[in-house]
Amino acid sequence: MNATPARSLQTIVLTLVILGLIALALGGYLTPVSRFVLNPIITAQSWLARRVQTLQNYINQPQDVAILQERNAELEQEVALLQRQIIELQQQIAETRILSALVDFARVQPENRFVSASVIGRENYPFVQYAIIDKGSDNGLRSGMPVVTVQGLVGRISAVTAGAARIQLLTDAESKINVRTEPSRDQAMLVGSVTGEVSLDVIDPDAKIEVGNLVLTSGLGGDYPANILVGQVTGVRRIETEPLQYASIQPVVDFKNLEIVLVITNFRPEDITPLEPTVIAP
């Protein structure tokens, strides 16, 4: 009969002790005690965890290196692909700029019809100056059609196949173009040379050509349309013993970096050979 009250008292005391401990813990009074007890355990656990981690790394390392190497190769491949795309895009931008300039050029000359073509090759021997373009008779090109860029005259088509054409550049030794100078409006003959230099021949001795004058096609002879810019006078030479004077010309077109050209397709050169005077035997 006495056991029941004693047990009840024990339970009450235990409950009070537990509640007291909880209250002390919530009040933060047990922190030094818990630190004293837990610190060695945490230290030991940290030491063990580092060793286990090291061991795990050591075991897994080869696999990680292989994965990294594989990933590195993938990334390098991706970088190479992106770099190639950048180069292609840069080329496309450059071409677009040229084409845009050519379109603007074509717009301001509505009387002419143009076909644009890319330069795909050059003459294989250095004594003559020709270029090959990627358009031919299938695109409406014919021999003799003038070829220009935004800057000015390039030359004319000398031979045509179905898919390509050969342009005789105005720097070629056999090229002869009737031109006039501005502002003096003197007529002259522009000739190329085997070295690719361009000069004005057959200038009237009374002509007042000066350095800096512009040279444009005159349209005489019917080979080229009039008023296409050709170049600028860089020097004038007069020889006392000769009735003519000569001038060296800097072409406006950069023939070394010729990429895209325009062919004037609605201009047909006139053949004036039958009209040229011939000597009739008595």
Add this chain to the structure above:
Amino acid sequence: MRKGNFLNFFPALPVIRIDISTWIAIPVLLVLIILQMVVIPRFTLIQGMADLMLLGLCAWSLQRKVHNAWQWAIIGGLMAGYVSAFPWYVPVLGYITVVGLAMLLRRRLWQVPILAMFILTFLGTILFDLALLTVLRLQNVSIPLVEALNTITLPSLLLNFFLTIPFFALFSELADWIYPEELEV
């Protein structure tokens, strides 16, 4: 006479046999002519530029095992003549002359082919340029000869010399590949 064999009616017909190396000339020389038109004009020295076709034919015709250099010269000459503004027969005759010179040099300098290659490059470049200038002169083009020599021929010669050894090595490999050495057992 066997019945049905109509070839027996023409016993004197010559048998045209085309060597494998003649067929190989077509792609090889095609690559050279494309490079000549697309790449070489971007790498000029003054106004001069290297002549890959000339170098290729020189290197090929000096190979000890090669006996069909004439055919290569004709194929190369026709290709160059087709794309060039010069008349087609100029490159053909020019390259045949160079191959003829190579044959002469091969007999005399057979022990030092690389020296023969340099001599042939020198003579070939000069002769070929002279032929081109002669054709231009016949077409009434005025030619300042000294200027052309200084600004075109001599720089072209220098560029050709730069490429002489690589071309000789390349065509030696090609000849070894086409005509492998027969092993004695």
